[in-house]
Amino acid sequence: MSSRTGERVRLTIDARTVEVEAGTLVVAALVIAGLRGTRTSVNGQPRAALCGMGICQECRVTIDGRAHALACQTACRDGQIIQTTGPA
Amino acid sequence: MNQHYDVVVVGAGPAGLNAARAAAQAGARVAVFDDNPRVGGQVWRQGPRHAPQAPLREVHAALQGLPDVTLLSSVRVVGLLAPRALLVESAEHGGMRVSYGQLILATGARERLLPFAGWTLPGVTGAGALQALIKGGTPVRGERIVIAGSGPLLLASLATARAAGAQVVAVVEQASASSLTRFVASLTATPSKLLQAAQLTRGFAGLRYWTGSVVREARGAGRVEQVTILRGERQITLACDRIACGYGLVPNVTLAQALGCALDERGAVRVDDRQRTSVEGVLAAGECTGIGGMELARVEGEIAGHVVSGATPDLSTLRVQRSRWQRFAQRVEDTFAPGEAARALPSDDTVLCRCEDVTIGEVRVCREWRDAKLHTRCGMGACQGRVCGAAARTYFGWQTTQPRPPFHPAQIGTLIQAVDHEPASTE
Numbered sequence: 001m002s003s004r005t006g007e008r009v010r011l012t013i014d015a016r017t018v019e020v021e022a023g024t025l026v027v028a029a030l031v032i033a034g035l036r037g038t039r040t041s042v043n044g045q046p047r048a049a050l051c052g053m054g055i056c057q058e059c060r061v062t063i064d065g066r067a068h069a070l071a072c073q074t075a076c077r078d079g080q081i082i083q084t085t086g087p088a
Numbered sequence: 089m090n091q092h093y094d095v096v097v098v099g100a101g102p103a104g105l106n107a108a109r110a111a112a113q114a115g116a117r118v119a120v121f122d123d124n125p126r127v128g129g130q131v132w133r134q135g136p137r138h139a140p141q142a143p144l145r146e147v148h149a150a151l152q153g154l155p156d157v158t159l160l161s162s163v164r165v166v167g168l169l170a171p172r173a174l175l176v177e178s179a180e181h182g183g184m185r186v187s188y189g190q191l192i193l194a195t196g197a198r199e200r201l202l203p204f205a206g207w208t209l210p211g212v213t214g215a216g217a218l219q220a221l222i223k224g225g226t227p228v229r230g231e232r233i234v235i236a237g238s239g240p241l242l243l244a245s246l247a248t249a250r251a252a253g254a255q256v257v258a259v260v261e262q263a264s265a266s267s268l269t270r271f272v273a274s275l276t277a278t279p280s281k282l283l284q285a286a287q288l289t290r291g292f293a294g295l296r297y298w299t300g301s302v303v304r305e306a307r308g309a310g311r312v313e314q315v316t317i318l319r320g321e322r323q324i325t326l327a328c329d330r331i332a333c334g335y336g337l338v339p340n341v342t343l344a345q346a347l348g349c350a351l352d353e354r355g356a357v358r359v360d361d362r363q364r365t366s367v368e369g370v371l372a373a374g375e376c377t378g379i380g381g382m383e384l385a386r387v388e389g390e391i392a393g394h395v396v397s398g399a400t401p402d403l404s405t406l407r408v409q410r411s412r413w414q415r416f417a418q419r420v421e422d423t424f425a426p427g428e429a430a431r432a433l434p435s436d437d438t439v440l441c442r443c444e445d446v447t448i449g450e451v452r453v454c455r456e457w458r459d460a461k462l463h464t465r466c467g468m469g470a471c472q473g474r475v476c477g478a479a480a481r482t483y484f485g486w487q488t489t490q491p492r493p494p495f496h497p498a499q500i501g502t503l504i505q506a507v508d509h510e511p512a513s514t515e
Contacts, residue, residue, distance in 0.1 A: 023136035024225030025125070031226050036311055037210045042445040046310060048210035050442070050475070052217030052224070053130060054123050055198045057470035057497070058442060068470070068497045072224065073162065074179075075125040087310065 011080040020076050027052070027059050027071035030084065037086030038071060046087040061085075089184045089505075093119040093158070095396050096174065096188035098165055098343060101129020102382045103374025103389035104194030105147045108157060110393025111192075117156040119186065121163040121176060123496075129196055130216060131382045135223035143386075166502055167493035168346055172369060175493075175506045183502030190369045190396045193344050193357065194389060197375035199241075199334035200478050202430065203448065205305040205438050211312030211330045216241050218332035219248045229253030234315050234326060236260035236303045236333040239424040243285065245332055246295075257328055258296035260317055262335070262430040263423055265299040271423040278416050280383075302429045303333050318429060335426050338478050339376045345490040354378060355481075361407065363392040371396060379421065384413035426482060433483055441476040443469020448483075457486040470497060 007022040011029060018033040027049050030038060037046035038059045049059035054073045062083040063069040071082075095111045097104045100122035112118045120127075126134050132144040140148065151157045162179035169175050173187035199214040206212070213221060215237050222228055233254045235242050242259055249256050261268070275282040301319040306312050316325045339356040341349075350366035352358045356378040363371045373392040374385035387409045394401055436449025446466040454460035457480060460467070466480075467473030472491035473480075480486050494503065 021136040021225060023134075025135075025221075027221060028225035028227070041208070041442070045208055045445070046210055047208060047442070048311075049213060049221060050201065050217060051199060051214050052220035053198065055471060055474050056201075056442065060470065060497075066499075072220070073124055 009076050009078040009080075011076055011078070011082060013082040014084055022076070024076045025072060026061065026063065026069075026074045026076055026080075026082060029076050030059075030061070030071060030082070035084060035086060037084070039085045040087070048086070089181060090187070091119070091184060092187045093117050094189045095119075095192060095393075096121070096186060096190075097192045097194055098122075099129065099194035099196055099374070099376075100124075100127040100159065100161070101194060101196050101374060101385065102131060102143070103196075103385040103392075104129070104192070105144070105151065106386045106389035107192045107194060107371075107373055107393040107396075108159075108389075109147055109150050109154070110390050111397045112151065112154040112157045112393075114394070114397030114399040115156075116397050118154075119158040119160065119188075120151075121165065121186075122159075122161050123164045125162050125179075127159060127161060130220065131385075133220055133223045136225050138223045164496045164498070165343055166495055166498045167506060169506060175502065177496075177498050177502040183499070183505035185505055188369075190371065191347075192363075192389075192392050192396060193349075193365070193370065193372040193376055194374045194385075194392075195340040195343055195376045197337035197339050197379055198474065198478075199237075200336050200338050200426070200482065201333070201475055202237075202335050202426070202479050202482060203434050203438050203440055204303050204333070205435055206307055206312075207331075207333075208439050208442060209306050209308055209312050210310070211308065212306050213330065213332050215245045215332045215334035216337075217334065218330070219245045222248050222252045222254075227252075228330070230255065231329040232257045232327065233330045233332060234258050234260060234303070234317075234328045236301075236315075236317075236331060237335045238262045238426060238430065239334075239336045240285075240420065241334060241336070247287070249332075254330075256295065257326055258298060258317070260301045260303055260319075260333075261297070261299045262302050262427055263299060264427070267423050268299055271419060274419050278412070281416065300429075302432075303331060306331050335430055335482075336424055337375065337379045339379065341376055342474075342490045342495055344370075344372060344376060346493065346495070352378070359388075362395045362403075363388055364395065378414075378417065380413055380417035381420070384410065384417060387413065431482055440479060441466040441469065441473075443467075443471050443476075446476075451480065452484070457488045460486075461489075 059071040094116040305316040357372040373388035477488035
């Protein structure tokens with residue numbers, strides 16, 4: 001569960017590569033990658049994480065091919081591939 | 089995969105971890121499930137730059153030193169299987185059927201998030217959410233942040249945001265100055281809380297701490313750029329990059345209600361003085377039994393762990409501690425309960441249900457929650473009304489229903505695991 005401080009992992013987010021500290025959550029990596037949101041709402045509005053604790057489902061993204069994964073409850077791993085439906 | 093444990097604990101925060109320790113020390117075979125990638129719950133949340141706090145390290149190390157404890161993170165309870173069994177989904181192991189002798193619910197609480205114009209803009213989060221996001225590695229250095237809503241969590245969030253290099257431009261508290269003064273005076277009854285308050289508000293001078301004030305509107309092109317605050321009668325607009333707004337906490341009772349556990353008048357799981365719910369074999373501890381803070385959660389967890397293990401140690405010392413923290417919790421609730429300005433209905437075009445994009449105007453003409461669900465799809469999306477339901481209760485006083493199985497979006501493979509077992513209860 002725990003990771004050594006300073007260790008880095010590299011992941012791909014919407015075809016951008018980003019390197020983050022081990023233990024970083026995917027929801028944080030999205031911000032570090034410069035994304036403005038996680039998904040597009042029913043009416044086409046951009047959305048991003050609201051609750052930060054697995055309740056609101058606003059941060060759902062596709063992680064390694066698995067749709068509807070919560071970015072706020074997933075830790076970054078080396079080689080992970082994230083796809084969002086949010087604004088670029 | 090089938091697993092059996094004497095005791096299953098749902099939630100690895102202060103209540104769940106202390107329950108597991110007490111039960112395992114008495115010889116029970118215990119499993120603890122938590123939906124986050126790391127143990128600690130919300131109050132002891134860890135992150136890349138946030139090492140586990142001392143009380144978490146201590147209880148976590150104790151659990152790891154016990155032979156019959158299984159701690160599984162990134163696990164969600166998806167449904168109930170009869171008898172005394174859960175369908176769970178693990179990020180690592182996939183779907184599992186888990187049966188138990190006794191169950192301890194330590195499912196914690198979530199923030200009460202109340203809509204305001206523009207609250208769907210990226211950059212608007214809960215107040216506790218801001219703290220969670222920062223601890224998870226979200227960079228906020230140099231960002232201008234407005235923290236708003238109500239309760240002690242705003243100060244905790246302020247401290248975390250400042251330590252991460254954010255510029256907190258205002259803390260907007262809906263409670264009145266006079267009720268806050270009374271609350272601060274009452275802290276002498278709990279000196280550790282007084283010390284905590286002093287630490288969290290270090291360098292308070294120079295900060296805008298506005299009482300009797302609420303956020304009315306967020307504006308921006310594609311993300312937050314401005315916030316409008318109603319301060320008494322005056323509207324004030326500030327430039328900012330983030331708004332972190334939460335009106336206290338609400339207990340997570342989805343699993344408890346699905347099991348048939350009775351709730352109290354505040355909507356928390358009803359427990360007796362041994363933390364037993366109304367359902368045989370099901371106990372509950374911590375915030376899901378009423379918002380009371382970390383100290384109370386630890387004590388309740390420990391009591392629950394002793395009770396399930398059948399050991400009958402003298403619980404009187406723990407009960408005295410529990411009463412003390414319950415009185416503190418009552419003072420918090422009296423001080424920070426959302427007042428008139430916080431409960432004022434936002435404009436009709438404000439989104440209430442973010443999953444289905446249903447507005448306040450569409451919902452407020454409905455008679456009750458079920459009517460709103462049927463006619464507008466409010467509460468019918470991915471979060472199953474966990475956010476808009478709490479808001480609808482606050483605005484309209486409606487009895488809202490709890491999520492149904494599957495309690496969370498789940499993989500087909502997980503649901504297939506349930507096939508041999510009829511669900512114990514569905515609505």
